[in-house]
Amino acid sequence: MNNRQLFLSHLAQTTDFPLMIEIERAEGIYMYGPDGKEYIDLISGIGVSNIGHRHPKVIDAIKEQLDKYLHLMVYGEYVQSPQTLLAKAICETLPSHLDNVYLVNSGSEAVEGALKLAKRFTNRREIISCVNAYHGSSHGSLSVGGNEIFKRAYRPLLPGIKNVVYGSFQQLEEITENTAAFIVETIQGEAGIKVACSEYFQALRKKCDETGTILILDEIQAGFGRTGKFWAFEHFGIVPDILVCAKGMGGGMPIGAFIANKEVMGAFKNNPLLGHITTFGGHPVSSVASLATIRVIREEKLLDQVETKANLFKKLLVHPKIKSIRNKGLMMAVEFESFEVLKPIIDRAIKNGVITDWFLFCDDAMRIAPPLVITEEEIEKACGLILAAIEED
Template structure:
């Protein structure tokens, strides 16, 4: 009889020639456990997903309660379903008052796709602008506005009339004109290796979009739901976008995403054509129940107030001659090394010692750290000790 590992390689589509091949049997809190019982500290949260840890008891309880009521009923937006309605109401309470309409989807890429359509439909324009080295997803529209040519060259032709500007570069804002339907930008550039914008840049971007009538679309797929130490990353810049995107940390481990705007802007999907955006499984009631529980845990457990102290502890402990720099916004962190060739053996060695890290798509010389927000100081100390030991052994 074939093992699960063999079946994985034979029948499950692969995305690289070197998958990690960890066979995980269970997960709890900040730990994953393989079939041999080895524990791994998960310092990447499933790539920014498990912000409140794996299988948080309040999320499990919410899922179980919804399972006893109903699963999928109807395509999104036709029936009044309590999990969807309560989640949308709770999201609005975290946002400026005019961002009061939530469209629920299944993933971050779907949120991007919906927002791009929304910008074009609302403005009647065609041009979309994003930043070089941005990452917005792998579906065709999302890939079109992703800012790495190496990542998308093999899939062209993509959407026409897409332009790119430099992140944090004020002169490039002149490229936003009255032809521009929307500017999509990350609150922090994630896959570029945690690149933070200047407040002046973000405020100038907001003003330029207002002047030209372009919609400012804030991609909070990695940064939302507390990752940066504020519930939304854009709160740090004193601006308000026209559209907010979220997913990843939103669902507590369940698949869900959303794009959020005003009732005026979102209203264009109701006619010309009717049903201007449709999703069958978007806003799945079980995922919505999990997302509402996640939001409540973040707000009720004082997690946001702890983020900066935990990030600072990582920075204090991760000191080594091989580490060239550490960049972070809250608990979204990049630990920079000289090269991928230096970093990759360290990541591999740390995994054998029980700590899971990663690198970034467009910054492969930096180690990704994005642990669950519930990680404790003792667990941070344990993780950093292992990472430093891995560096020493590989060196």
């Protein structure tokens, strides 16, 4: 049996129509099939490869760690320099009171930890999230998701969840002294790159302060430079109580984190002790890869280049079939008339050698979120292939 047959026979499937693209190696913005076919990855493995595939500094860090040790002990017991140095580096990107990092394995797990922490710290049970939010696929994170299509088959989920409209000032009144947490994507991703105004976030912050509600910002997609700031909340003049990240933080390795101040995080130490447990959280290989990722973003000044690159995409992607482009930095949604128009364009683009996608809750928009290391020449090449795919109809 070849790889494609093994994939279909023995690997659990999530749809009846997987893409079935076979990749043998990857480098920078490119992925390569067994026959040498070249694909430009314009979605960074869904927001993961922010600094490109197999960045040399990430690979070097991984190789160096492999010669020292792999897993040693469940999270939080042994002093391991990959974890401590990463936590310090993350805190250095943040306001000083966000000084405690809990390392986990994924975004969904980070959301689970953040929800538990908010409940434990406040001794409240109600959680508010947004319509068309996506926070992950495990039971807790799915409970605070905002799309019933993905939730209905798994009910009952967590009780005490309210959904409000992202960006609605009026619905901030739903936040009360019974609310443990308001969890929100700083930039709504799967809704098709929806960006609320600064005044909304400031009003949200004020309401949470007034009611003693924990504000959880989910930057699983938007963090680590994707929007042109290291953290997307920097655009809006607020700071969360708990920050959630994953995806782009690992340089291609699996890792996530939720971050708070020491007082809030301390709620996990007593009644009960070991209030949150993870076996592989902060795995040393993933941790060194994440530390290298932070250094690459800084040393290569990738944040300074995001807006220019995003503007070039918007300048080049002009076509009668493109209705609009929404973005915050290199987190972009290219809107078409319908899914029926968009899907064949995505399929033809893949044949042309450029990989894009749509959004879970917005199927009339093309997802573009390339590695931040993409060059202007590569942007021009990718946009040419997309425009050719549009014209091929």
